[in-house]
Amino acid sequence: MDYLSALKSLRLVAIPRLAAGGRWRVEAMRAYSEACLLWFTKGQGRITIAGVTRGYTAHNAIFIPPGVMHGFEVGPQVFGTAVFFGRDCPVPLPKEPQHLRIRETFAAQELNVTLDAILREMSADTPAHDRATLAHLGLLGVWLERQIARAAPEQQKPDAAKRLVARYTALLEREFRSGMGVADFANSLGVTPTHLTRCCKLACGRPASALLHDRLIFEARRLLSETDLPVNLIAGSLGFTSAAYFTRAFQHQTGKSPTAFRRAG
Known part of the structure; x- marks a missing residue:
C-alpha cells in the first residue's frame, strides 16, 4: 500500500x-x-x-x-x-x-x-x-x-439485549434497501418481532421499526439532495413497493413531500 x-x-x-x-x-x-x-x-x-x-x-x-x-x-x-x-x-x-x-x-x-x-x-x-x-x-x-x-x-460487557440490537443494526445497514420489514429482520435473527422491538426499546428507547424508518429516510434525503434521480427511482432503490407509498412515508417522517424537500434544498 x-x-x-x-x-x-x-x-x-x-x-x-x-x-x-x-x-x-x-x-x-x-x-x-x-x-x-x-x-x-x-x-x-x-x-x-x-x-x-x-x-x-x-x-x-x-x-x-x-x-x-x-x-x-x-x-x-x-x-x-x-x-x-x-x-x-x-x-x-x-x-x-x-x-x-x-x-x-x-x-x-x-x-x-x-x-x-x-x-x-x-x-x-x-x-x-x-x-x-x-x-x-x-x-x-x-x-x-x-x-x-x-x-x-x-467497560461493561453488553448484555444480551444490546448484543441482539447490535446484530440487528448491522444487518439493517446491509439490507435496508431490500424492502425487508421488521418481521423479516427478526426472522433472520432468530427472534420474534416483539422481542426485537423490546430489546431496541431497552437499548435506545426506540422500537425496531423506528431505526429501520430512520435509516431509509436518511438515505432518501441524501439521494434527493445529492442526486437528480427521479422520486420513483429513489423509491424503488430503497425497496418501497410504489412511489406513492414512499411519498407518504417520507412526508410522515419529515413533514415534507420528497419533491418539496428537494426544492427546499
Whole structure:
C-alpha cells in the first residue's frame, strides 16, 4: 500500500459543519464506509451507536468503525472535531465502537495537540509534510489504543439485549434497501418481532421499526439532495413497493413531500 497516497482521503471536520446541510445529516441513523473519530470539546447530547444510546459530554472521544450504524444530537452549543480516516487508513485502528470519557486533563490536551498537528501538516506545503502527517496520525492511533486499555477495567460487557440490537443494526445497514420489514429482520435473527422491538426499546428507547424508518429516510434525503434521480427511482432503490407509498412515508417522517424537500434544498 502507498501510505502517503492513502492519506489523501484523511479529513478533519468541525462537528458543527457536519450538520450544515441539515441536522438530519448527523441525527438520522446511517453508517460510513470509513472509520470515524468524534472528539467533543464542548456541549452535550445523546449518541446512538449500533442501536445503543448513551449521553456524551465535553471530552468524550467516540470511535466508530466503518459500517456501524449511528446518529447523534448536535445542538448549537456542541463543538469538536470529526476525523474521517479514509477507506485505506495505514494506521491500526480499533475494530469495535468505543466511547471514551477522557477525565485526565493531560490526555485531552494530548489529543488536541495531535489533532492540531495533523491539521497543520495536512494544509502545509513544506517538505515532507505528508510523512509528518502520517507520523502524527500514527500517534493518534497510539493515543486511542492507550485510552481504550486504560478504560477497559470500567467497560461493561453488553448484555444480551444490546448484543441482539447490535446484530440487528448491522444487518439493517446491509439490507435496508431490500424492502425487508421488521418481521423479516427478526426472522433472520432468530427472534420474534416483539422481542426485537423490546430489546431496541431497552437499548435506545426506540422500537425496531423506528431505526429501520430512520435509516431509509436518511438515505432518501441524501439521494434527493445529492442526486437528480427521479422520486420513483429513489423509491424503488430503497425497496418501497410504489412511489406513492414512499411519498407518504417520507412526508410522515419529515413533514415534507420528497419533491418539496428537494426544492427546499
